[in-house]
Amino acid sequence: MKALLSACILAVSTLVAGCGTMIRSDVTTFHEWPDTLPDKSYVFERTKEQNDSLEYRNYENLVRNELNRLGFTEAPASTKPALKAAIHYSINGRDVREVYPAVVNPYPYAHPYWYGPAWRGYYGPFYDPLWYGPPIVEQRVAQYQLFNRQLRISLARMTDSKKLFETTVVSEGTNGTLATIMPYMVRSAFAEFPGKSGVPRRIELKMEQ
Template sequence: MKRIITLCLAAFTLLLGGCATVIRSDVTAFNEWPADLPNKSYVFEHTAAHENDLEYRNYENLVRTELQRLGFVQADGGSPQLKVALNYGIAARDVHVVEPVVADPMWYGPYGPYGWGRPGFYSPFYDPFWYAPQVVGQREYNFQLFQRRLNIAITRAAGGQKLYDVTVTSEGKMNSLPAVMPYLVRSAFTDFPGKSGVPHQVELKVEDQK
């Protein structure tokens, strides 16, 4: 019995060790992206207040990295072809959960309900009802979930025609927007420009912060 429990605990530990935290985002992008756009020069479109907003500038850097990966070039001067704007936010909601409390048949005494180790031993592994949970009560708890949101729009500098407009939303217990933003930005440009108006979900593994 002790050996079986030890093996089960070891397997459970390995299972937990193999689980990775992911940021799961819902992404919807609308686009009228030209089939041929040889000039991908752009500038960020922001207000004067953003100039001295360190958080905003950090998120611009994240977007800049993704745009560079896709062949865009930030214009230092001259006449850029595109403008890029971003908006973001985070909101909390309270969650109340009521769930049943079940008793584990494995812990009905040191020998289990079928008399482990006694004469006339009956193996529970052949009994389909051995692991049937028994509801003994309920428990309630409260927590908060945070919805993180990012919107990025790319428009023509001349005329303001919108070419790409993507919204990324992600909900989880992590309340730090700066910690989640790199994954939201990467999700926004997954499969760029993609099919217009077709929602999809992106899962990205959270990288270890060392």
């Protein structure tokens, strides 16, 4: 019975540890990406608030790195680019109350010689299935905050503002620091670029320690 209880605790601990190291994002992309695009130059289209935000500039650098990796080039100020990129993001938190079952040891201080007839103490629990009795399942309550993190990125033609690529990344978790999660959301946004249009995907990335 002790072995069973230990195995349950180990399994739960492993699950919790594993969940804490993965960033899961639901990505939905819509695009009308041309088969060929000779000019892949771009600029960022910023709102006034974004232009004055150091936080936004940090996230813009993440998107810039991904675009450069995919063969796009940021156009110099003196030239007219073919595309314009726009970035929008948000984070919202809500309180969560979760009730879950937990296996507990009903006899945490039991000793072989304190329980049952003397022959049980002699042979020990490995020979008696009723040595400690069955485990007890208790209902426990966990309260925490769950954060909904969203990122939207679009690429549009400069000439007529027609959107060619639009992706939305939604990630939920207990980490409310958007700056920590954003690198993984940006990478998820451009995974398999341009991807299948209108097909939701789940992207999982291991969080670096």
